[in-house]
Amino acid sequence: MAIVILGAGLTGLSAAYHLEQNQFFDFKIFEKESTPGGLCRSIEEQGFTFDYTGHLLHSSDAYFTQFLTDVVGLENLATVKRRxxxxxxxxxxxxxxxxxxxxxxxxxxxxxxxxxxxxxxxxxxxxxxxxxxxxxxxxxxxxxxxxxxxxxxxxxxxxxxxxxxxxxxxxxxxxxxxxxxxxAAPQDQDIGYNSNFFYPKKGGINFWVDKLAKKITSPIATNYTVEQVDLVNKIVTFTNGDFERFDTLINTLPLDIFLKMLKEPASSSLAPAHKKLLCNSVINFNLGINRPELSDKHWIYLPEKQFIPYRLGFYHNFSKSMVPENCSSMYGEIAFLKTPQTSPGTLTREAILQMQKLLHFNDDEILVKKVMQISHAYVIFDFWREKNLPAIHTALAAHNIHSIGRYGAWKYASMQESLLDGKELAEQLLAELNQGAVPPRTQSQSQVHP
Ligand SMILES: Cc1cc2nc3c(=O)[nH]c(=O)nc-3n(C[C@H](O)[C@H](O)[C@H](O)COP(=O)(O)OP(=O)(O)OC[C@H]3O[C@@H](n4cnc5c(N)ncnc54)[C@H](O)[C@@H]3O)c2cc1C
Incomplete structure (x- = not known):
């Protein structure tokens, strides 16, 4: 394959979509989960829809808004003023x-x-x-x-x-x-990058990423977990024993995991850097509550140390479709680096008790409890990263490997930025291809993956 894309989260899907938009179909996309979406997945349980913590669509870019209009349909999105x-x-x-x-x-x-x-x-x-x-x-x-x-x-x-x-x-x-x-209490809250947001009227945050995935005509190879990437021979190997050759690789997997999987010449020695890249993890607890209007807010920051979570949010205020009638739902986020001092189970239990006190609901009102762990959540912008990250990307680029997206690039990025990352790289690669000897193939000439 001319181009192989690793990961079908938003960034990988965006790269695939924008390649196809430019009539380029000589690529394959691989994803370890059984469905695309990455962090933009939603889970349904007993009539409640939970995201992997609150995911709200903030747009500060004309193309992104246009994309939402064209691909998702603005009629499918509520415009919400932040509370x-x-x-x-x-x-x-x-x-x-x-x-x-x-x-x-x-x-x-x-x-x-x-x-x-x-x-x-x-x-x-x-x-x-x-x-x-x-x-x-x-x-x-x-x-x-x-x-x-x-x-x-x-x-x-x-x-x-x-x-x-x-x-x-x-x-x-x-x-x-x-x-x-x-x-005095403020009148106007239009401050900051997130004063308004879009949110799907139904289906949780996955709705829009699902729309994007369905626009991609090439098959997405799900249940494919990357095991090794051979830099010299340009081959990706999967845990199921399959392999794929590439001319150009778009990596959207977390950079530390990707570097760890590298089979590389001793001279390049990129792999050890995986130990130095720091990011934290987040425990995301979600509760479905048998009471309407548990809170009228969208989300709440909890800076004080006495509270375990750093932030809470209320899905029922993003869209009524997130909960059954007369119910509410909420999420809480707890961050930790490497291994938490207290076990995630104990932390979550204590955090839920704290939230019950703060928001005044009791055990009997909790209909559903769903706890998810996000292993890569916030990249730590430490000084090792500052000094060494550009060289890592340059070394990968020398092997035609482009590592992009929130975790591929190893940065702080919103959904908007992830979508734009995929678009920009797709366009850059096609511009390079068009200048070179290899003409882009059309859909009918390309070989599709099962
Ligand atoms: C707590 C939190 C809250 C957030 N809130 C917001 C918000 O409100 N608004 C906003 O705009 N953004 C938000 N974001 C950011 C948003 O989630 C990201 O920008 C976006 O989802 C990143 O997409 P991605 O494709 O780059 O990465 P991912 O979604 O991580 O996709 C990577 C893909 O690679 C796959 N993969 C991993 N390992 C392998 C392997 N070995 N083999 C094959 N596939 C593999 C994964 O399964 C995944 O599908 C938030 C992020 C976090 C952590």
């Missing part, structure tokens, strides 16, 4: 924290304002996320939100994380905005 909150000091304050201090104890508000006014400016280009946040928001806001929340979500010391991931994810602020948000 997201932070729970701290026994109070709910709207997100983003820095401009919504109203309702918090006065001494906290004063510390945040004073800290912002006197924020340290000595470091010209702060290197760590901690220094960056301190310079941008000051010690008060850092202490009450950014430090505890980010350490919970990454399960990592933010003094050892680079500031490079922040970008559009942390909205700017001004003294005026902080003061306004301290004196």
């Amino acid at each position: 997201s909150f932070i729970y701290s000091h026994d109070a709910y304050t709207p997100f983003p924290f820095q401009v919504n201090l109203y309702g918090l104890p006065s001494e906290v508000i004063i510390e945040c304002i004073e800290g912002f006014v006197n924020r340290p400016q000595a470091k010209k280009n702060p290197r760590t996320f901690y220094d960056w946040v301190l310079k941008k928001f000051g010690p008060g806001l850092t202490k009450y939100f950014f430090l505890p929340y980010q350490e919970k979500i990454f399960a990592y010391d933010i003094k050892k994380i680079s500031a490079s991931w922040t970008g559009r994810f942390v909205p700017d602020t001004s003294l005026e905005a902080i003061l306004r948000g301290s004196l």
